[in-house]
Amino acid sequence: xxxxxxxxxxxxxxxxxxxxxxxxxxxxxxxxxxxxxxxxxxxxxxxxxxxxxxxxxxxxxxxxxxxxxxxxxxxxxxxxxxxxxxxxxxxxxxxxxxxxxxxxxxxxxxxxxxxxxxxxxxxxxxxxxxxxxxxxxxxxxxxxxxxxxxxxxxxxxxxxxxxxxxxxxxxxxxxxxxxxxxxxxxxxxxxxxxxxxxxxxxxxxxxxxxx
Amino acid sequence: xxxxxxxxxxxxxxxxxxxxxxxxxxxxxxxxxxxxxxxxxxxxxxxxxxxxxxxxxxxxxxxxxxxxxxxxxxxxxxxxxxxxxxxxxxxxxxxxxxxxxxxxxxxxxxxxxxxxxxxxxxxxxxxxxxxxxxxxxxxxxxxxxxxxxxxxxxxxxxxxxxxx
Numbered sequence: 001x002x003x004x005x006x007x008x009x010x011x012x013x014x015x016x017x018x019x020x021x022x023x024x025x026x027x028x029x030x031x032x033x034x035x036x037x038x039x040x041x042x043x044x045x046x047x048x049x050x051x052x053x054x055x056x057x058x059x060x061x062x063x064x065x066x067x068x069x070x071x072x073x074x075x076x077x078x079x080x081x082x083x084x085x086x087x088x089x090x091x092x093x094x095x096x097x098x099x100x101x102x103x104x105x106x107x108x109x110x111x112x113x114x115x116x117x118x119x120x121x122x123x124x125x126x127x128x129x130x131x132x133x134x135x136x137x138x139x140x141x142x143x144x145x146x147x148x149x150x151x152x153x154x155x156x157x158x159x160x161x162x163x164x165x166x167x168x169x170x171x172x173x174x175x176x177x178x179x180x181x182x183x184x185x186x187x188x189x190x191x192x193x194x195x196x197x198x199x200x201x202x203x204x205x206x207x208x209x210x211x
Numbered sequence: 212x213x214x215x216x217x218x219x220x221x222x223x224x225x226x227x228x229x230x231x232x233x234x235x236x237x238x239x240x241x242x243x244x245x246x247x248x249x250x251x252x253x254x255x256x257x258x259x260x261x262x263x264x265x266x267x268x269x270x271x272x273x274x275x276x277x278x279x280x281x282x283x284x285x286x287x288x289x290x291x292x293x294x295x296x297x298x299x300x301x302x303x304x305x306x307x308x309x310x311x312x313x314x315x316x317x318x319x320x321x322x323x324x325x326x327x328x329x330x331x332x333x334x335x336x337x338x339x340x341x342x343x344x345x346x347x348x349x350x351x352x353x354x355x356x357x358x359x360x361x362x363x364x365x366x367x368x369x370x371x372x373x374x375x
Contacts, residue, residue, distance in 0.1 A: 042355075051326075051349035053342070060341060060355060067352040101352055 019163040020142075023197050024205045026162035028107060028138060029062060043106040046132055048072055048098075048113055054157040054165070062161075067105070071097045072153050075125065076116035090121065094128040104134040110141035111156045112166075112203070114184055115149055115176070122187035130190055139191060139208040143181065146202045148173040181206040260296045268301075277312070288321070295329055308338075310347075 032043045042064025047055070050070045059066045074097045081089040108129060117125065129139070151174050154166040181204070185193040188208065196206035255273040258264065262278035269285045276284075277294035284291060284303045291305040297312030308320045310330035318324050320338035328346035336353045343349060 051343055051347065053345055053347075056341060056343045059353070064356060065352065065354050068349055070348075070350040103352075 018201075019159055019165045020199060020201055020203065020205075022162055022164050022205055024195055024207050025140060025158075025164065028140065028207065029161040032062070032106065044103060045107050045109065046098075046103075046105040047109045048075070049109065049111045049156055052155065052157045054159055058158040058160065065103065067101060067103065069098050072111065072113045072116075075113055076153060078118065078121050080118060080120055087124070090124045091128070094124060098128060098132075100131055103132065105132050105137055106134070108132065108137060108139045110139060112142045112144070112153050114141055114179060115144050116153050119179070119183075119187060122184070123189075126188040126190065133190075133210050135210050137210045138194075139188075140206070142203045142205055143179050143184070143196075144176070144202060145178055145198065145204050147175055147178060149176050149178075150174075180204075181208070184208070255290070255292065258297075260294075293330070 036042055042062065044065040045059065045063045046067045046069060047059075048069045048071055049055075050072070051068045078090070078093060078097075080086060083089050114122070150168050150170055151172045152169050154168045157165045157167070159165055181193045181196045184206070185191065185208065190211050191208035192211050194207050194209045196204050198204050255275045256270065257274070258276045258278045258280065260277045263280075264278065265281045267283045267285070268280060269287075271287055271289065273290040273292075274284075274286055275292040275294055276297040276299065278296070279298045281300045284299070284301050284305070286305040288306045290307045290309070291303060293299055293308075293310045293312045293314055295311045297314075299312070299314040300316055301314075302317040302319070303314070304319045304321075306320070306322050308318050308324045309327065310318075310325070310332055311327045312329070313331040315333045317334050318332065318336045318338065320336070320340075322338070323340035323342065324336050324338040325342045326332050326344065326347040326349055328344040330344075331348040332351065333349075334351045336351065338353075339355055341353050341355065
């Protein structure tokens with residue numbers, strides 16, 4: 001059955017939209033800077049999104065080690081396998097999508113990917129991400145609060161710690177059941193919901209910390 | 212081992228004309244001009260689109276690659292430009308690396324690495340300065356600490372010596 005397409009969302013989710021005012025993202029970097037001065041180590045970042053020039057400029061000033069996984073499309077296109085051993089198949093697929101670099105990251109940036117990933121697959125992503133996480137790793141992302149969402153993930157560009165520009169690649173929307181940070185917590189049991197902020201743009205910024 | 216100086220002598224006039232007739236190649240050279248190598252000249256050696264090279268490529272002058280190279284490229288303190296047609300599967304060491312084509316491997320840019328809008332890079336970058344144009348594709352890791360750049364270079368050279 002084809003998903004029911006809705007008219008375009010209001011202009012809050014368009015190329016011309018005001019940059020998102022990201023209070024949580026800002027506070028994360030503030031904490032990193034404080035740690036940077038005490039332990040002389042810049043944070044190590046895993047960005048699941050695509051490489052963006054603006055974000056690169058930001059990372060080159062603030063990050064010590066960065067991995068651009070460029071895997072949001074692959075993650076959102078993952079479907080539940082029709083096989084006898086779906087677990088094995090999903091673990092193998094995730095190993096290809098986000099290969100293990102042997103690094104443990106301080107921050108994992110998921111952007112709006114969790115809105116598009118099949119919730120049944122989220123526990124597998126959780127298991128896979130655990131190998132990249134220390135006991136202080138943070139997971140940052142955005143959730144839609146509205147019952148309509150665009151059909152594709154957006155592109156996010158970091159302008160600075162408190163401003164992120166998001167550009168949508170389509171104006172078609174679809175009805176969905178919005179996830180809450182607490183619901184995500186259920187799928188990702190080794191992480192604890194730390195904080196979330198409702199934004200005027202119809203998105204909710206959230207951060208999870210490792211338990 | 213393969214020496215660029217040796218190879219440059221053997222490059223035919225026809226081949227050189229081919230490279231220079233490519234507008235994109237000229238554009239790259241113009242964009243980064245004047246390019247000086249360690250010998251003080253502005254000239255870049257070039258590997259044309261029809262060349263397919265496998266092995267260890269070393270040299271002490273700047274190089275533009277529009278062909279295919281697999282293995283290792285070590286230009287010490289010089290500039291490497293991967294042209295729009297360049298397809299590289301190699302670990303690369305240079306002062307500055309500019310990618311207009313596609314590259315899979317480790318990039319060690321002592322000064323900087325730049326990926327242009329037509330560039331596609333899959334691999335790890337070790338450089339204190341990394342820049343990216345809108346439209347460029349990159350998948351991999353970036354280490355911006357300079358000390359690791361030298362360490363990794365030493366590790367790769369040690370491994371090559373062991374293999375030899």
